Amino acid sequence: MNTVNLTMAIVLGGLYATGFYLLLQRSLMRVLLGIVILGHGANLLLQLAGGSQAGRPPMLGDTPIGRMADPLPQAMALTAIVITFALTTFLLALAYRAWQLLGHDEVQDDVEDRRIRRLEAELAEADEDTERELDSEATR
Amino acid sequence: MVDPEPRHRQRRTRGEHVVSRRYPIGRAVRRLPMLGWLVLVWLLLWGTYDPGTAFFGIVVGVLVIWFFPAPPIATDIRLRPLRLGQLVLFLAWDLVVSTGRVAFEAIVRGPRVRASIVAVTLVTDSDHLMAMVANAVSLAPGNFVLQIDRANRICYVYALGAGEHATERVRREVLGWERRVVHAVGTGEQVRMVDRNHRSEVG
Amino acid sequence: MSWLDLFSAVCLIAGAVSCLFGAIGLLTFPDVAARLQAATKPQTLGLVLILLGSAVHLEVRYASGLILVGLFQAITAPVLAQLVGRAAYRAGSVRRDTLDADHLARRIEHERGRTL
Amino acid sequence: MLALVTSHLLVAFLLPPVAMRHTRAAYLVAALPPAAALCWALAHTAAVLAGDQPVERVTWSATLGLEFVFRLDALALVMTLLVSGIGVLVLLYSRWYFETPSGDAKRSAPLLLAFAGAMFGLVLADHLLTLYIFWELTTICSFLLVGQSGVSRESRRASLQALLVTTLGGLVMLLGFIVLGESSGTYRISQLAAEPPAGSAAAVATGLILVGAFTKSAQVPFHNWLPAAMVAPTPISAYLHAASMVKAGVFLVGRLTPVLSEVSYLPVVTAMFGLLTMFVGGWRALREYDLKLLLAYGTVSQLGFLMVLAGSGSYTGELALAGMLLAHGAFKATLFLVIGIVDHQTGTRDIRELSGVGRRLPWVATVAVLAAMSMAGVPPMIGFVAKEAAFEAYLGGGSVAVVEAGIVLGSVLTVAYTARLLVGGFASKRGTMPTEVHPTPAGMLLPPAVTALLCLALGVAYPLTDELAATYAERAVGGSGDYHLGLWHGFKLPLLFSLITLLGGLALAACNPELNRLRDRLPRPLQAQRGYERVMGSLERLAVGVTGRVQVGSLPTYLGIILLTVLIVPGSVLLLRVTPIEQLRWWDNVLQLPLALVILIAAAGVLRATRRITAVLLVGVIGYAIGGMFIVGGGPDLALTQFLVETLTLIAFVLVLRRLPARFTETPSSRRVRLPKVLISLAGGVFVGFAALIFSSARDTPSAVSREYLERAEEGTSATNVVNAIIIDFRAFDTVGELSVLAVAATGVASLVLSAGSARRRKHARSDRESRFTAGRLPGEGGGKGRT
Amino acid sequence: MTDPRASDGREETAVGAWFHSDAPAERWLLSGYSRDPRERTILLELVARVVFPTVIVFSVYLLFAGHYRSGGGFSGGLVAGQAFVLRYLAGGRLDDSSTVSMRPPVLIGIGLTIAVLTGLVPVLFGGVVLESASFTFAVPLLGKIKVVSSLFLDIGVYLLILGVVLDLLRTLGSGIEADIVELGGGSR
Amino acid sequence: MMGVVFAITFGLLCLAGLLSLVRLLLGRGTLDRIVALDVFITLIVAATCVGMGRNEDGSNVALAAAFALLAFIGSVSAARLVEKKESHR
Amino acid sequence: MSELVAVPVLLPLAAAGLSMAFGRFADVQRLLGLLVLGVIVVDAAVLLYFADVHGPLVLHLGGWAAPVGIALVADRLAALLLLISVVVMFAVLLYSIGQRITDYGRGAASTTFHPIYLVLCSGVSLAYLTGDLFNLFVAFEIMLASSYVLINRRTTASRVRAGMTYTIVSLSSSVLFLTMIGLVYAATGTVNLADLALEMGQLPPAPVRALALLMVIVFGVKSAMVPLHFWLPDSYPNAPAPITAILAALLTKVGIYAMIRTQIVVFEREPSWPLMLTLAMATMIIGALGALAQNDLNRMLSFLLVSHIGFMLFGLGVYDIAGLTGVILYIVHHITVQATLFLVSGLITRYTGTVALSRMGGLAKISPLVAVLFAVPALSLAGVPPFSGFVAKLALLRSGIGVGTVWGYVATGVVVLTSLLTLYAVARVWTRAFWGQVREPEGDPDPTDELVVGTGDTSPGMVQATGVLVLSTVLVAALAGPLAEISQRAATDLITGEAYRTAVLGGGSGG
Ligand code: NA
């Protein structure tokens, strides 16, 4: 029961690839758009996971049950849409706050991590010093 | 609701007509058209036209109006259903014609299309009439209102496909729309004003 | 094919064509103001026609709702046109070279002269 | 036993407040629990010698096999006598040694007591895990005792070194214990001894356990922490690094001798490392000028000797071990305490500065000489008795002879540094001014005097010592031998060896200055301290290097790695084990095609967009088109929500974009960076699309759950819209959760956007409070704020 | 006929003031305060005055129709929220124009509490958490009216979402605007 | 017969949608894009209505109404705020 | 009876709603928070008792039997972790209240902190209790959304980056989670965990394995498993102490819990799982090395957190009853200890005005109490007996040796090595910050910045809360017997899976 057809698979692939690429950027706004697009992709995937795409709305009444689209993934996608929306707005506010505080909205590298990378070089030097110190101590 | 500091309330912009809130019954009556509209919307949405739906429509309409009241306004509206119907029909026809013209311009002229911005001073002095005229004009052939100078009753109309006589043609069209609108919803006074103006133009 | 179907078919196709013309105008017109014309008028007409064409196939209780859709579109399209047009003019996105007459510019000149 | 151990720890826990106010009294209080333990042990001596072993057992966690089991046997008794006896003496000594107001004094009483308790528990343990627990406790106590207030760099370094080296050993040992326990099904030492495990598990366990023993007992190559730890105050060195803690390793090997009797390599390894340690320690001791360091290297050497004996596995060897344990405890404690006195009264421990101390402090010198005799193995001291037994133990041919020779050689070194110690510390030297000496308080001399007399007493009263040692040795090797500890065994080889040692040692001591000059010229390839520094240095470099490379601090990199992991881990499984997908088709509804086209074009447009608003609008197009997909797929509710949310998102974006620059301000990344990003994201897209195909073709029936929703919605929830029925009834809980997410997000947005203003307000409020606070104070005390 | 705004001292130039005003003569939308005339548009205000209550009615329809057709508390709340967005766009910051003037966080809190209580109330009647029940009344003239208890959950959802949208307008909308003014980012 | 009509209608609408998307991509101004988006949404509304007609199932009417409304509010907000941003410059 | 299962989830939510509505009354908010958490502590204890004595307590929400409805399941594992988590949340709330009163005064109410904290509690509880994969996603989102707000509150220019990192990585992992759910549903047509276990049996092996690994990654990001851990040390240390404490203590553990729950309930596997053991080793080593490279106290603790996540992964990798017993014990121990350490770190920065170890000194002299409060959890973290860390570590080591595979042995060796490195790391803190010369505190550089505070003001509430946590770590050690027993029973339940499945699927009658 293959519920995903080739077109939709390509769409999913395209959405995810776009989302991933944007996610890997430094501009917070791009990252945010990436997450929005990924969210779209995930919601689409959820709906596709349900059943045949020729399904009719799951509204009881005229349509026979057998022809209806799977309601559960729809319900889940609905929840997911709202959650993604909530978090998107939060991230948006965060982008604004970052801009307000920093004057730009780029995600920069961690200062402390960079310090440690510098430390490595310093440490190599210091190590030589200790070796020399130990040598002189030994010949004392 | 939002802004804790009422600093923006210190003064009102001059020129605004402030209507007294002292007459509750009058206010309620003024709101009846709105209630009617809301109930109509409710019925159209449900698609079931029975007393139950209507009842709940009234309940919902009253609640909405009561919870979110619009500020009272001075403007009087006199509905003339026949004239209103005429207006709608005219509008529909105009829409078809305007579509044809825009389509023509789009396909034949395309990027080389010409236009004008024409100032038209309206006869009547009323917010909602002006808005309705603007609305109607915007639906009409190749025009839309770009800017309104409410204080001076001027509409600046952007008109597509204009030529030599564009200015005069646009002015006549806009005033024509004003006349139709005033006939449909204006007060007697306003109707007299537009008719007088129309006669002087034609005459 | 009944008369109703025929009516529906004409409405639908005319509506779709109208929409398409609008889209073509959107693409070919030189500036925002002109494109706005294309965006609002043929779209509104097209939508209304399509609503008519579709309503024929629906039960009354559903079809009545379509009236609302048409009304919404008719009321709101001009507002959008005015807002966008105004913004475009202010932002200088309306191409002056396509204009035969520009009373608004004249008025602004006039005001400026009066205050200075 | 449990009560005694607990009382140590409990008193130690309650002692600090007392120590704060009455420092000296605290030492006396602290001496009480070890004294009680000593009395208790002495009271049980007879019983233990008669073969009666008191056992106590408390279960901590049966599931984990975690128990406290204590047993007083001969070895435990020997060690208890040492630990508690010397503990009492050291605590009494400390009462005079520490200056009253110093922080060290306040700190040490409870810590020493806690250490005594841990040590007491350790020697009594009859359960591997019990043993480990107390073992680590002694490590921690030692860390704190050596470091003290940690003001000096040396003390910090030394304590850290001791901690790390011994903990390393401890942990490896724990691993060994677990291997032993898991393979044989019990952690009880007595049970293990009854049925000694054999095979590879036992062999591996032994190796691991020996690492623990070697580190704790300062065997080469782990020995160097011990001399470094000499930065500790002398009583602490005397107790920890001479009498008790460092013996734990030797004790462990002795304790486990019966358990590991099936492991054939044990004696070889212990002998090898023990002898090496004996030489290295002795050799270094001959070079040191600091009396304490000299003694410390001497201890290292002695520990090597003890380790050789502990691993011997022979009756006589174990006998010698028991004797030597007592002997070493007694004489080394004495010597440390004496050197403490010298240091305390003269202000120096340097051989080159000390002169004529023996004359000024005759009693002290006498005590020192007594102990030194025991150390050198001069009759009738216990040291001699034990050493005789050791020489006896390795009489024989082949490899045993090598060990014998090694012991003799090591003992020569011992005698030599003993002589160096006595002469250097107490003799009058030409060319050196007599050192100024303060008189010694009697209370300070008493403890070393007691232990010195003990050296003598244990030697003279050798039958008693022998009985004690024999009881242990019998248990250790599971049978008795015919050798007995004693002063006189006739003219036999051991006596000759003793003589050789003494004479050789004295000769070596005499020509030591020349030797030292020679030594200074020799290269030193093996230096334990340097090895330790190197290991720590490279550890730090490794840490910084690895962290610097792994933790690059760049968010895109992190996300890229996460994506790569997804691609590599589940992706490879999917790729490697793929089966052909059935029922492939291009579309289910033709309308999917144009919508798909719109989505893909818009997505490409987002990637290319340079203006923020353009990108946002294009994302909007994607959202609306997906809404279209939802309609096509039969999900009007979904589409409605999608449209509404999309519009709201668009509005929210636009609201914020008012404030941000029109274009993306990002610095364009170089091609080198962009290509991997493109590849990773493309691969990610392919993975998801591919996975969607594979997973959705894996199922062959419609969802049974969904069927139930469709069938039960109307009667169950009286709803015809099944999706709505799921949302507010069947799975209403999801909805409640989702609501809280919304509420939280909205609150968060408010706190972010509105916080700028409120932060400013708060700052004012705070500085107001602050100024009021400072204004209310007296002008003089403006500086330091309320500290505890 | 004189232009009252042409001589307004607040504006930098009269041209700017005139150029930026489409302000209607009356307050179509706002009862409380007057806003910068440059930001007013007669057409939008007038349309919003009609569309706003219409959309609210529509949202209430969605809330109640959700059980049977497309709609539900989410859609309803979101649509109502959009009505306020329109009002905000036409009239500027949301003022005291509604009878119930409630801070959005309070609205959110109430919505959440209602939703959770809907889950907990059945327990008081010996049911299971989140169990639903339906009651049918026959009312003369109006016919049968069916009330499902899970409707209250939907109402909670509706209120909460409305609160969230209002909060967004308060923060991302007015909050950022105020920020621009405070920091002198704007040209006014 | 009606099927063909519906197919043609859908086809034309899709074509129009793609054209508006092209305008959205080309720009040049933000306002152009906003207008294009508005057209795009209106086209989706139209397509939804056509779909309802084809399936003879009107349960999506509310959907269409909501879309029409949203397109308006979304476009107005974008236009309004773009305008504001310009005036804040 | 089964209604009690819903209390830890719904009560804090209702209270959060009220707390939001009463946003202007500080005392009401405080009281509400403490009261609700107190009630939940009692409730969790009762749940644990019942789950242990009578088997899993299942609440079929809305009366809909799983898999139609969502089931909340309080089995031994969930109840135990819930209990310990709520206790920690209670203590941290106490600390927070103390800190806020000290810094902002008694009247300072917050529309943010108290409601969000309660929602966080609800999310954590739900994550433990839910028996449904999608609901687990919702739980995670509740939890994460709250954490985003808490971590980004009052952020400063120098640290807004940290919040972004955290938020973006978490959001990305949420997207992965959602994708995973989509794939799971596509393959099985259900999202109920117990039901999934049955459906998985009918699938070909490739998708099943891929799903299992995808779940590992999704929860691996949340629990900071190497190589998905980078975000944690860059973000957690940059929040105020109580926030870091609660996030570090609970969120990663919930990730681990979810990983254990899904892997063991849904999938089947033989003991000793090489991949997981490898990941565990990498996590332990990289984390420990990272800790050694740090000068910032909070960052160091964060790296140690990563490292010790490796311990838990190790137990999961052993994949038998002994291993899981060890993990459960370890989680219980680590929740309390890690929270305590971050709280103490908060106290330390109050005395020193810095987080840099190189600028600290003589703390043991300045405040012996803080020294003790640090020493106990630090030693416990290093697994030194007789503290809780030792007990938990012992359980892990025994399982690693007991499983009898080469992978098991190697990984056990790494556990030992990591213990040593941990000890080294905390001992360095001791030697640098607590020993050495007493330093004058660096003043409070930025009063709006809650992370670095050099005022030296500590309210009794903060110290008491820390003390309560220290005592609870001691208590965990003291109660090792019963805890280990119940952990073992929980692990047995997990491995056999029968009790869980019948409780969820077999028990309820539909509708
Ligand atoms: Na429209």
Ligand code: NA
């Ligand atoms: Na600060």
